[in-house]
Amino acid sequence: MKKVILSREELHKGTLILVNERHGITCDAPGELTNVDADIQLERQTAVLLEELMREIGGWSSIVPVSGWRSRAEQQSIWDSSLRENGPEYTRTYVALPGHSEHQTGLAIDLGLRQEHIDFICPAFPDTGVCGQFGKRAADYGFILRYPAGKEKITGIGCEPWHFRYVGIPHARIMTENNLTLEEYTDYIKQFDSPLHPYCIRVGGRAVYVSYIAANSAQTVVEVNETAPYYISGNNVDGFVLTQWRNFGSDLPNTDRCNTAGKAVVGSANYRYAGKRKV
Numbered sequence: 001m002k003k004v005i006l007s008r009e010e011l012h013k014g015t016l017i018l019v020n021e022r023h024g025i026t027c028d029a030p031g032e033l034t035n036v037d038a039d040i041q042l043e044r045q046t047a048v049l050l051e052e053l054m055r056e057i058g059g060w061s062s063i064v065p066v067s068g069w070r071s072r073a074e075q076q077s078i079w080d081s082s083l084r085e086n087g088p089e090y091t092r093t094y095v096a097l098p099g100h101s102e103h104q105t106g107l108a109i110d111l112g113l114r115q116e117h118i119d120f121i122c123p124a125f126p127d128t129g130v131c132g133q134f135g136k137r138a139a140d141y142g143f144i145l146r147y148p149a150g151k152e153k154i155t156g157i158g159c160e161p162w163h164f165r166y167v168g169i170p171h172a173r174i175m176t177e178n179n180l181t182l183e184e185y186t187d188y189i190k191q192f193d194s195p196l197h198p199y200c201i202r203v204g205g206r207a208v209y210v211s212y213i214a215a216n217s218a219q220t221v222v223e224v225n226e227t228a229p230y231y232i233s234g235n236n237v238d239g240f241v242l243t244q245w246r247n248f249g250s251d252l253p254n255t256d257r258c259n260t261a262g263k264a265v266v267g268s269a270n271y272r273y274a275g276k277r278k279v
Contacts, residue, residue, distance in 0.1 A: 014233025030106035040056040095231035125162035
């Protein structure tokens with residue numbers, strides 16, 4: 001086993017960080033950014049998975065990227081502009097406070113139906129046609145609909161059918177199958193509070209084990225089996241989420257607990273990882 005030492009700063013990094021009104025973003029410079037359009041950027045792996053999904057459904061013929069990564073200054077400008085043009089109630093419903101916007105992570109993308117006029121704040125994104133296909137396939141590529149209808153009191157943001165957040169596979173699958181927002185998932189996964197007692201899900205013929213590790217005051221030590229891919233993300237609240245990939249029958253906890261309902265079809269990037277940490 002290998003010991004991984006995590007600092008308090010790493011609590012605020014990773015694909016599973018919760019960013020909302022209560023939990024702000026601590027860093028305005030995400031990892032490597034790459035263009036998905038002439039002036040729209042996303043975190044590299046997010047862009048790769050988005051491109052794979054769009055290729056799968058032929059999405060770019062009918063869907064356009066509207067907004068990706070934003071600096072704090074840009075988010076402030078959008079907030080101020082919306083206050084002037086739309087008033088405080090509309091702005092609080094559809095625009096995140098500067099320093100509390102998912103767009104500052106590089107992990108979020110606003111998409112719109114390709115048409116002559118596109119509303120920058122509330123682009124049209126119906127649940128039919130290619131847009132509907134995107135929504136149905138999103139979880140298989142690591143994306144969730146971040147602000148669904150009926151969850152406004154939990155997320156603090158109005159329903160936004162155009163706003164998708166990359167959280168990675170299998171977390172998007174778990175959230176979608178259990179109808180969980182990221183806020184709810186952050187709490188839900190805490191019951192699996194040890195690598196010896198993980199949540200297990202079957203993805204692409206492999207067992208994926210997810211567990212929560214509470215953060216210590218100075219640094220947190222996590223033991224992992226370095227012979228297989230793993231990924232550790234902070235949750236931006238109080239701990240870390242450890243994700244480990246294994247073939248069935250390997251030396252991780254009992255696979256009988258695996259959620260085997262449904263058959264996921266995932267993009268090839270599901271198993272793309274750097275070294276022993278999946279990205």
